[in-house]
Amino acid sequence: xxxKTHQWILAAFILAALVFYPKIFGIYYTNVFVTFxxxxxxxxxxxxxxxxxxxxxxxxxxxxxxxxxxxALALEHIExxxxxxxxxxxxxxxxxxxxxxxxxxxxxxGTAFAMLHLAFGQLMYVLALKLRGITGGEDGVGGFPxxxxxxxxxxxxxxxxxxxxxxxxxTVLGLSIIILWFFTKTPFGSIMVAVRDNAKRVDYLGFKVxxxxxxxxxxxxxFAGVAGSIYALFQNLIAADDGFNVIVSFAPISMTIVxxxxxxxxxxxxxxxxxxxxxxxxxxTERVELVMGxxxxxxxxxxxxxxxxxxxxxxxxxAKAAA
Amino acid sequence: xxxxxxMYVAQGIHGLxxxxxxxxxxxxxxxxxxxxxxxxxxxxxxxxxxxxxSYTVLQLTGNFWLALLIAxxxxxxxxxxxxxxxxxxxxxFGHIGELILTIGVSLVILDGVKVFWxxxxxxxxxxxxxxxxxxxxxxxxxxxxxxxxxxxxxxxIFLAIILYKTRLGMVVRAAVSDADMVNALGINVPLxxxxxxxxxxxxxxxxxxxxxPILTVFPGLADQMGLDAFxxxxxxxxxxxxxxxxxxxxxxxxxxxxxxxxxxxxxxxxFVFMAIVxxxxxMGLFGERE
Numbered sequence: 001x002x003x004k005t006h007q008w009i010l011a012a013f014i015l016a017a018l019v020f021y022p023k024i025f026g027i028y029y030t031n032v033f034v035t036f037x038x039x040x041x042x043x044x045x046x047x048x049x050x051x052x053x054x055x056x057x058x059x060x061x062x063x064x065x066x067x068x069x070x071x072a073l074a075l076e077h078i079e080x081x082x083x084x085x086x087x088x089x090x091x092x093x094x095x096x097x098x099x100x101x102x103x104x105x106x107x108x109x110g111t112a113f114a115m116l117h118l119a120f121g122q123l124m125y126v127l128a129l130k131l132r133g134i135t136g137g138e139d140g141v142g143g144f145p146x147x148x149x150x151x152x153x154x155x156x157x158x159x160x161x162x163x164x165x166x167x168x169x170x171t172v173l174g175l176s177i178i179i180l181w182f183f184t185k186t187p188f189g190s191i192m193v194a195v196r197d198n199a200k201r202v203d204y205l206g207f208k209v210x211x212x213x214x215x216x217x218x219x220x221x222x223f224a225g226v227a228g229s230i231y232a233l234f235q236n237l238i239a240a241d242d243g244f245n246v247i248v249s250f251a252p253i254s255m256t257i258v259x260x261x262x263x264x265x266x267x268x269x270x271x272x273x274x275x276x277x278x279x280x281x282x283x284x285t286e287r288v289e290l291v292m293g294x295x296x297x298x299x300x301x302x303x304x305x306x307x308x309x310x311x312x313x314x315x316x317x318x319a320k321a322a323a
Numbered sequence: 324x325x326x327x328x329x330m331y332v333a334q335g336i337h338g339l340x341x342x343x344x345x346x347x348x349x350x351x352x353x354x355x356x357x358x359x360x361x362x363x364x365x366x367x368x369x370x371x372x373x374x375x376x377s378y379t380v381l382q383l384t385g386n387f388w389l390a391l392l393i394a395x396x397x398x399x400x401x402x403x404x405x406x407x408x409x410x411x412x413x414x415x416f417g418h419i420g421e422l423i424l425t426i427g428v429s430l431v432i433l434d435g436v437k438v439f440w441x442x443x444x445x446x447x448x449x450x451x452x453x454x455x456x457x458x459x460x461x462x463x464x465x466x467x468x469x470x471x472x473x474x475x476x477x478x479x480i481f482l483a484i485i486l487y488k489t490r491l492g493m494v495v496r497a498a499v500s501d502a503d504m505v506n507a508l509g510i511n512v513p514l515x516x517x518x519x520x521x522x523x524x525x526x527x528x529x530x531x532x533x534x535x536p537i538l539t540v541f542p543g544l545a546d547q548m549g550l551d552a553f554x555x556x557x558x559x560x561x562x563x564x565x566x567x568x569x570x571x572x573x574x575x576x577x578x579x580x581x582x583x584x585x586x587x588x589x590x591x592x593x594f595v596f597m598a599i600v601x602x603x604x605x606m607g608l609f610g611e612r613e
Binding site: 050056104107108110111112114115116118119120122123126127130246250253254257261287289290292293294295296297300301304 | 356362409412413418419420422423424426427428429430431433434435437438546550553554556557561588590591594597598601602605606
């Protein structure tokens with residue numbers, strides 16, 4: 001009972017902090033926070049594959065990029081496209097890509113799964129660069145109109161205002177993360193973990209392993225698409241290097257590993273840590289990749305379960321000391 | 324030779340040269356994977372590092388042959404150090420940990436070369452003897468590319484003799500199929516692992532020096548070669564040298580003829596080839612396991 005009350009108080013506190021954040025910290029840090037939130041959802045959707053199902057993907061950026069291009073192209077080519085519909089276009093584009101790829105992907109696991117994703121991710125990158133007529137090549141798609149958010153045809157909120165956009169982005173990204181949280185708590189979520197631990201036994205229990213993987217794969221892809229879609233709206237630009245580059249695929253991997261594999265909130269912590277490190281290092285040095293590489297090596301050597309693993313380790317120690 | 328045939332032959336030799344260099348990189352990758360189950364994502368970074376080393380050696384001494392000797396050796400030492408001091412430490416955490424570690428190393432190398440050598444394309448001149456053209460029955464062809472094919476062939480033959488004709492090669496092949504069993508027979512498998520890792524990075528290093536005068540040296544070199552090498556390993560089948568060889572040559576030819584006929588979509592050809600092969604055989608052409 002006490003725990004429940006605590007949780008409600010914590011939730012209310014976080015909500016209040018999110019509402020007043022732009023007023024307190026100003027425009028610059030509001031934008032930093034939106035970037036963090038985008039990558040938090042991206043990394044959380046990625047963790048659905050790595051942490052829950054045990055599938056390491058080196059090409060998760062292709063869903064991010066597809067979602068971003070889906071939204072950007074829909075807004076550029078369709079006049080009077082509502083905001084929510086554009087968002088859905090991004091989600092559906094990414095889900096469609098996952099649907100097309102999943103017949104191949106559910107058949108493999110381990111290193112082959114990782115490498116196939118690297119290859120297909122790179123294929124998407126090359127296509128985005130080469131199909132200039134559609135994607136604009138290196139320049140990408142930019143300067144498309146950002147429509148206002150219309151609620152029931154009555155209220156119209158201008159989305160070009162950064163703090164309005166902040167509330168919109170936080171709502172969408174937060175809801176997505178909450179949906180994913182409940183998704184992992186369903187019986188289906190348990191099957192997901194079971195597939196990771198022992199796929200053969202899950203098969204013997206009568207659950208269909210390939211189909212389970214396919215559903216997870218499509219969900220993970222679709223929510224990465226949502227993250228990409230918000231990213232495109234936020235930047236009002238999406239280029240091949242921001243959407244499909246290998247570095248974009250490595251970002252959620254690093255975040256999940258640093259934050260803590262096998263914990264739902266690990267990727268969230270990871271993207272917060274990376275956001276802060278990026279913010280600090282880019283102020284002093286241009287060598288962000290070098291810093292990221294060193295952090296990855298150190299974390300995997302000395303704290304293989306990441307930040308969340310470290311916290312639970314400290315908790316256990318404290319509990320032992322108290323007992 | 325009429326011009327059209329000459330063009331086809333020239334493109335063919337181009338493709339062959341690239342395929343051979345690709346095989347030098349991919350063979351190390353597939354050997355390391357076959358023995359230790361480690362997919363070394365930093366492999367192509369070592370390839371690039373060696374190209375940079377050779378540039379520096381060439382700047383200091385002006386001798387290409389010295390660069391060909393020193394740069395791959397230095398690279399191999401670094402590779403062995405990575406295996407000794409980093410990879411063996413995290414063996415318990417499983418393959419995902421090893422993949423992440425090698426990503427970390429590749430990021431450090433990528434940014435490291437930018438710190439030391441900058442981001443510009445550094446040109447490298449081949450030695451005097453190899454700068455001219457060679458007449459191949461009416462076709463003028465750059466001598467240096469022929470030299471690259473010859474060099475790769477020498478390394479290949481050397482590798483094949485060691486692997487299939489010596490006791491050491493027998494141990495390595497046995498360790499590829501069952502490392503635990505070989506260890507139980509009283510052979511120092513960690514030492515063999517280290518040796519294979521060293522030889523693998525050494526071959527990548529030779530490829531790096533060989534390709535430097537053709538493509539020039541720049542930070543994107545690792546991405547370009549690395550991706551092709553991974554495709555070769557995946558399509559040829561993890562751990563299969565024969566597969567790696569055949570697919571390397573096919574990829575080299577696909578690249579050079581692809582550029583000629585459908586230049587804008589040439590980079591996609593390799594992926595299409597890979598998708599077709601993996602759609603039919605998920606383990607790759609000669610692979611026996613994932």
